[in-house]
Amino acid sequence: MVNKNPKVEEADESELEVSKPKEWAAGIPGVTHSMVPAIEHMGVNRTRRTVLAMNQKDGFDCPSCAWPDPHHRKAFEFCEEGAKAVTWEATPVVIASEFWAEHSVSDLRSRSEYWLGMQGRLTEPVYKPAGEDYYRPITWDEAIELVATRLNALGSPDEAAFYTSGRTSNEAAFLYQLFVRGYGTNNLPDCSNMCHESSGWGMGQTIGVGKATVTFDDFAAADLIILMGQNPGTNHPRMLNELEACKRNGGSLVAVNPLPEAGLKRYKNPQKVRGVAGKGTELADQFLQIRLGGDMALLQAVSKRVLDAEARNPGTVLDHKFLAEHCEGLEELKEHLAQLDEQEVLEATGLRIEEIDELAERYLKADKVIITWAMGITQQKKGVATIKEIINLLLLRGNIGKPGAGASPIRGHSNVQGDRTMGIWEQMPPAFMDALGKEFDFEPPREHGADAVETIRRMQEGKIKFFLALGGNLVAAISDTDAAEAAMEKTDFTAQISIKLNRSHVSTGKEALILPTMGRTEIDIQETGKQFVSVEDTVCAVHASWGRVEPVAHTLLSEVSIISRLAKATLGNKVNADWGGFEKNYDLIRDHISRVVTGCENYNERIRQDGGFILENGPRDSRTFHTPTGKAVLTANDLEAVERPTGTLILQTLRSHDQFNTTIYGFNDRYRGIKKGRHVIMVNAEDITELGLADGQLVDVYGEYKDGRERVLRDYRVVSYPTPRGCAAAYYPEANVLVPLDHVADGSNTPVSKAVIVRLRPPRSAETETAGATATVGAGVAAPA
Ligand SMILES: Nc1nc2c(c(=O)[nH]1)N[C@H]1C(S)=C(S)[C@@H](COP(=O)(O)OP(=O)(O)OC[C@H]3O[C@@H](n4cnc5c(=O)[nH]c(N)nc54)[C@H](O)[C@@H]3O)O[C@H]1N2
Ligand SMILES: Nc1nc2c(c(=O)[nH]1)N[C@H]1C(S)=C(S)[C@@H](COP(=O)(O)OP(=O)(O)OC[C@H]3O[C@@H](n4cnc5c(=O)[nH]c(N)nc54)[C@H](O)[C@@H]3O)O[C@H]1N2
Ligand code: SF4
Ligand SMILES: [Mo]
Numbered sequence: 104m105v106n107k108n109p110k111v112e113e114a115d116e117s118e119l120e121v122s123k124p125k126e127w128a129a130g131i132p133g134v135t136h137s138m139v140p141a142i143e144h145m146g147v148n149r150t151r152r153t154v155l156a157m158n159q160k161d162g163f164d165c166p167s168c169a170w171p172d173p174h175h176r177k178a179f180e181f182c183e184e185g186a187k188a189v190t191w192e193a194t195p196v197v198i199a200s201e202f203w204a205e206h207s208v209s210d211l212r213s214r215s216e217y218w219l220g221m222q223g224r225l226t227e228p229v230y231k232p233a234g235e236d237y238y239r240p241i242t243w244d245e246a247i248e249l250v251a252t253r254l255n256a257l258g259s260p261d262e263a264a265f266y267t268s269g270r271t272s273n274e275a276a277f278l279y280q281l282f283v284r285g286y287g288t289n290n291l292p293d294c295s296n297m298c299h300e301s302s303g304w305g306m307g308q309t310i311g312v313g314k315a316t317v318t319f320d321d322f323a324a325a326d327l328i329i330l331m332g333q334n335p336g337t338n339h340p341r342m343l344n345e346l347e348a349c350k351r352n353g354g355s356l357v358a359v360n361p362l363p364e365a366g367l368k369r370y371k372n373p374q375k376v377r378g379v380a381g382k383g384t385e386l387a388d389q390f391l392q393i394r395l396g397g398d399m400a401l402l403q404a405v406s407k408r409v410l411d412a413e414a415r416n417p418g419t420v421l422d423h424k425f426l427a428e429h430c431e432g433l434e435e436l437k438e439h440l441a442q443l444d445e446q447e448v449l450e451a452t453g454l455r456i457e458e459i460d461e462l463a464e465r466y467l468k469a470d471k472v473i474i475t476w477a478m479g480i481t482q483q484k485k486g487v488a489t490i491k492e493i494i495n496l497l498l499l500r501g502n503i504g505k506p507g508a509g510a511s512p513i514r515g516h517s518n519v520q521g522d523r524t525m526g527i528w529e530q531m532p533p534a535f536m537d538a539l540g541k542e543f544d545f546e547p548p549r550e551h552g553a554d555a556v557e558t559i560r561r562m563q564e565g566k567i568k569f570f571l572a573l574g575g576n577l578v579a580a581i582s583d584t585d586a587a588e589a590a591m592e593k594t595d596f597t598a599q600i601s602i603k604l605n606r607s608h609v610s611t612g613k614e615a616l617i618l619p620t621m622g623r624t625e626i627d628i629q630e631t632g633k634q635f636v637s638v639e640d641t642v643c644a645v646h647a648s649w650g651r652v653e654p655v656a657h658t659l660l661s662e663v664s665i666i667s668r669l670a671k672a673t674l675g676n677k678v679n680a681d682w683g684g685f686e687k688n689y690d691l692i693r694d695h696i697s698r699v700v701t702g703c704e705n706y707n708e709r710i711r712q713d714g715g716f717i718l719e720n721g722p723r724d725s726r727t728f729h730t731p732t733g734k735a736v737l738t739a740n741d742l743e744a745v746e747r748p749t750g751t752l753i754l755q756t757l758r759s760h761d762q763f764n765t766t767i768y769g770f771n772d773r774y775r776g777i778k779k780g781r782h783v784i785m786v787n788a789e790d791i792t793e794l795g796l797a798d799g800q801l802v803d804v805y806g807e808y809k810d811g812r813e814r815v816l817r818d819y820r821v822v823s824y825p826t827p828r829g830c831a832a833a834y835y836p837e838a839n840v841l842v843p844l845d846h847v848a849d850g851s852n853t854p855v856s857k858a859v860i861v862r863l864r865p866p867r868s869a870e871t872e873t874a875g876a877t878a879t880v881g882a883g884v885a886a887p888a
Contacts, residue, residue, distance in 0.1 A: 111221040113214075114770045119780035121799075121822055127369035127383050128336030128774060129182070129343060137186030144194045149652055153193045153624050156651040157181045160714055164638045164648040166192060166270055166623045167763060169514035170339045171319045171640040174714060177374065182340035187761075187768050192602060192622040196223035197655050200240055203229055207236040212609040216579060216836065217767040219604040225619035226656035233595075233613040243660065243668075246616055251672035253569060253596045253614070260287030260548070262568045264558045267293040267527045268575025269516025270623070272636030272648070274692045275662035276518075277700075278685060279573055280526040282670035284536075285545060285678035289552030290567070291529045294575055294764075295519050296555035300851040301481040302512035303523075305490025309736045310503065310510070311729035314520065315642050316722045317473055317509035323348035324507035326469035329462075330387075331359040331398055331493070332479020332857075336366015336774055337760045339477075339513055343370040347384045355469075357462060358387040360479065361395055361755070361827050362785075365774035389461060393452050395753045395830045396745035396858045399485050400451035401459065402492035403742065407440040408463035409499050420467065422501030429726050430498055432737035439739035451744045453827045471507030472497065477515070479755070482857040487850040488740040495737050503735065504726035514641040515764075521639030524700060524718070529554050538699045544679035555581055556852050559844060562590035570597045570612065571669075573662065579606040579765040582842035582854035586812070600665055605765060606836075621661050625654040630687040634661070637693075637710050639718065645703075646715025663689060745858045747829055751807055752790065755857040756835040756842065765836045772834075777822060784863070785824035785832040794863060798823040803867055804833070806841040807860040814841050818866050831861065 141150045156162030158172045158180035165181060167188035172180060181189075202222070208231060211219065228246035229238035241249075257263060265283045267276060283291055295303070303313035310316070322328065322345035335342040346356055347370055358367040367390065371383035393401060413420035426433055449456065466472060474493050480486060494503075494510060502508040514520050526535060529552035536547045553561055559581055561567040570591065581587045588610040591597060597612035602622050608615070621627060627634045627650050635649045660668075664686045671682035685692050690707050697706040702718045709716040721727035728735045747753055758764070759772035759781065771778045775785075784804055791798055800821050806814030816838060826832060833841075835856060846855045 111218050113218055114780055116780040116782045116818070116820070119783065119820055120778040122776040122778075124363065124776045124825065125365040125774045127371055128366035129340060129371055129373055137183040137190070141186055141190045144190050144196070149193060149195065152652050153189045154181060154186050155179070157185055157189060161649060162651055163623050164517060164646065165189070166517050168339050169517050169520060169641040170341050171642050171644050173319065179374070184337065184340050184763070188763055189624055191220070191766065191768060193624045193652055194223065195655055197226045198223050198604070200227065203238045203240060208238065208609055208611070209236055211604070215767070216606055216765055219606070219609070220766050222604055224603060224655045225601060225617060227619060227658050229617045231611065231615040238615070238617065246618060247668045247672050249616060250571070250598055250669055254286060254673050257569060261290060261552075262566065263288060264290040264292060264553055264561070264567045264570050266555070266558070266570065266572040266575060266577050267291065267522055268573065269294050269519025269522055270574050271518060271522055271662060272623070272638060273518065273521045273525050273645070273696065274636050274689050275573065275666055276522040276525040276527050277692060277696050278663060278666045278670065281539065281543060281678065281680065282666055282674070284539065284547040285543070285670065285674050285680075287548055289529050289531070289548050289550060290558065291527055291552055292555040292558045293519075293522060293527050294516060294580065295523060296852065297580060297854055298478070298515050298519065299481055299512050300853045301486030301848050302476070302490055304851045305487045306494065306510060306512070309491055309494040309730070309738060310722045312720060312722055314720060315509065315511045316503050316720060317511045318642050318717065318723070319345070319644070321473060321507050321509060322346070323352055324471065325349050325354050325473045326471045326507065327355050327357065327465055327473070329357045329359065329472065329474045330367065331474065331476040333360070333475060333477035333513060334362075334364045334366060334757070335513075336364055338515075338758060340366070342513070343386070344372065346370065346386055347372055350384055350386065355388040355465065356386055357389045357391065357465060359391045359393050359398060359401065361393055361830050362832065363390065363392065363825055389465065391454055391458055391462065392827055393454060394827045395755055396483050396485070397452035397454075398480055398483075399489040399492050399740070400448040400742055400744070401454065402489065402496055403440060403443055404445070404448045404459050405463045405466060406436070406492065406496045406499060407443050408460065409467065409496070410437055410440060412467055421499055425501035425726070426498070429728065429735055430737055431732060431734045432739075435739045436495060436737040447742060447744070451742065466496070466500075471505065472500070472502045473507070473509055473511055475511040475513050477513045478757075479857055482848070482853055482855060484745070484848055484855050484858065485743055486848040486853060491738045491740055494735070498735055498737055503722050504724075509723060512641070517640075518638040520641060520643070521637070521645065524639055524703075525696070526700070534701075535699070542695055542699050545677060554852055556844060556847055556854065559587050559590045562594055565593065568595045570594055572599045572607065573666070574600060576605040576607045576765040578610045579836040579839065581844075582839055582846065582856065583814075583844040584836075584840045586844055600662060618665055619659055620665060621650070621654050621659045623648055624650055624652055626650040626652065627661050629661075629664075634689045636689065637715070643718040643720055644715060645710065645718060647710050663692070747860060748807070750794070751860050751862050752786065752831040753829060754784070754804070754831045754833060754838070754841065754859045754861045756838040756859070757832055759834050762834075775824070780820065781834045781837060782816075782819050783822045783833065784819045785822050785826055787826050787828050787830065788823045790828060791821060791823055796821050796863065801866045801869065802863040803865070804841065805862045805864055806843065807862055808843040808846060810843065810845070814843070816840055818868055821863070
């Protein structure tokens with residue numbers, strides 16, 4: 104292993120390069136872009152053992168996104184983004200013991216997220232005592248004892264919160280929630296609270312299950328796939344294979360997005376000769392460049408057209424049999440949509456009537472329709488209601504519970520869905536709690552716990568004093584960065600189980616602990632031999648994942664080991680669980696999962712089947728809807744447009760091509776033509792002119808939320824970009840500074856990261872320089888609010 108800290112160059116934002124956005128995604132450049140750094144960082148052997156084992160049946164599950172694997176695997180079952188994630192994790196560079204004495208926490212806090220992540224893998228537990236500015240290495244026994252002592256000293260279990268990020272395996276997640284509930288709280292915030300929480304509620308309340316109602320094969324079998332609020336070319340790259348397959352089978356694709364994302368337009372499949380040399384496959388047949396937050400209006404307008412078509416030709420348009428047998432609420436929906444104001448729709452969407460008509464015609468022509476979506480839909484104030492509108496549109500023509508059709512939220516983290524199945528949720532239903540209590544002979548707490556936003560609020564109020572994280576980087580991922588950091592610093596004790604350094608290790612409680620763990624790529628050997636873990640992808644397929652390379656250090660413990668030891672030290676005999684046994688043999692954990700988690704019966708046997716198994720899903724398998732009436736519910740939802748005062752813009756925060764959430768791999772957003780920098784705000788050319796700005800100039804970006812707190816991103820460069828008028832985009836996590844903690848989606852409490860009102864002003868840095876530097880900024884923009 105490489106025991107020295109590499110020299111890491113921070114980005115020089117003044118070197119920003121901008122070129123035209125790309126028209127196509129993937130192809131050979133995608134693969135070479137990933138393989139060169141892989142070999143450079145890991146050498147040929149480690150690259151071969153990791154990248155080539157990725158997504159193979161005897162290998163490990165790609166730790167990046169939650170896109171599923173095909174039944175028949177090729178030799179290369181990965182994409183550029185998967186290779187980057189693996190290179191970042193399996194790098195042999197480790198943080199040496201001396202690092203901690205050389206860098207104070209204050210020094211580390213001045214570094215960028217990129218710099219922190221590039222220091223290499225964490226290998227030993229380190230502890231920062233209260234009042235000190237340095238971490239120092241301690242033993243595992245000391246670290247475990249410290250957590251147990253602090254937890255057992257709290258006045259109430261609800262003074263602690265236990266976060267989970269979606270890379271954690273099913274086995275670790277199951278033990279973690281047992282530990283937390285055994286300790287006595289449901290404060291189990293997770294990354295899903297900031298991600299697909301709106302999908303869970305929108306689907307749960309209408310069709311009784313918050314998961315996709317499609318299988319992998321349905322994509323290729325669909326007549327029409329409508330992709331909403333999603334950038335698959337970067338965030339789910341191998342999804343493009345299935346979109347291509349759908350086209351090849353005669354299906355069509357519609358993309359609804361404010362940005363003309365490369366992966367929505369044209370795809371060069373790196374596995375095919377045509378993809379290497381030719382022009383690739385034309386993807387979207389129709390591209391609707393919608394305004395931010397306009398989807399709910401669009402969906403209502405399309406459903407209204409479907410109902411109008413039925414009124415013109417009674418009995419021929421709706422799926423009457425399905426609606427009569429399986430659904431309720433049709434009359435209410437009809438009544439509600441009859442009132443729809445088309446002018447309001449045009450304003451909210453920014454689209455032309457003909458574009459909406461065309462989409463409705465495409466929908467009516469298709470027998471099998473899938474609608475997919477991701478963060479462009481869920482991270483909106485009306486996210487839950489918008490998802491209910493997706494369900495409305497699908498139900499009208501029976502597009503749920505038949506092959507080639509369905510609702511498909513596309514999950515983010517590779518196992519975020521599995522973690523929820525295992526009980527990582529602050530509001531698990533009573534039936535789960537009953538089964539858990541019975542299995543382990545204890546009384547689980549019944550009161551709902553705090554989600555991610557609520558956890559920060561309770562830290563602000565001094566009610567949550569202890570924080571433990573199983574992966575992730577909550578301080579950087581949650582909204583209102585400054586407030587979140589202050590809240591975290593107000594706590595007494597924070598501990599992070601992590602593989603690499605990040606912002607959450609340097610914005611800590613008074614005492615802080617880092618517990619390094621093994622990644623999914625690494626071979627996990629315990630007393631009874633080699634262990635595997637299991638995960639669930641976005642289409643409910645559960646399968647095994649086997650590490651394939653030597654762990655970067657022998658001091659590392661697996662997540663299962665760390666949690667078992669923490670639980671044993673903290674709980675003693677409070678729950679009837681063989682914590683020591685779990686660590687030695689993960690089959691024992693899976694035996695418990697079989698008995699507690701519905702759908703996971705005979706888990707050990709089924710997980711060993713070729714390719715794993717698919718969890719049951721009522722709507723998908725048998726049109727069974729676990730709602731109070733047993734029927735799927737068509738819902739009437741009131742429109743609410745995003746209001747934009749004059750002189751402001753609606754900002755969305757999104758991912759570049761060189762990052763995984765808060766992990767920054769590099770400074771290029773290749774498909775969008777933005778290179779060597781991240782401090783940019785993408786704005787429509789006409790808005791740039793109207794606001795009196797110049798393409799390429801620096802601005803300060805101010806949040807307009809009126810709660811007395813100043814929110815600003817300084818020295819951002821304006822980049823002219825084909826986004827709709829009035830809409831802008833900037834990269835997350837940096838832009839989280841602008842998202843207010845209280846700006847959350849109705850009904851899911853998810854931060855509204857895709858519609859923040861901002862105002863651009865001349866940069867403060869320029870005001871102190873020559874007057875000439877601000878000359879290009881017009882009064883309309885410069886005027887203070
Ligand atoms: N390489 C890579 N892969 C990842 C991740 C990563 O960071 N890097 N993150 C993972 C995670 S956790 C997640 S949740 C997923 C996220 O996957 P995405 O949801 O694709 O991620 P975002 O970058 O947030 O992109 C949001 C998309 O929605 C569009 N959009 C924004 N607002 C609206 C709107 O109002 N309406 C419509 N119709 N579109 C809108 C944006 O223009 C953009 O194309 O990706 C996962 N995969
Ligand atoms: N403004 C804005 N904010 C957002 C979003 C947005 O679009 N805009 N997106 C939201 C979404 S969709 C999500 S999912 C959240 C993401 O929130 P998180 O899941 O909290 O963040 P990540 O950046 O994925 O976490 C990365 C860290 O996880 C640790 N890690 C990586 N692999 C492992 C592992 O195998 N085990 C352990 N124990 N640790 C590991 C590493 O130390 C790494 O630094 O952010 C949300 N925040
Ligand atoms: S599509 Fe997602 S899961 Fe598949 S290899 Fe790429 S990053 Fe990994
Ligand atoms: Mo996510």
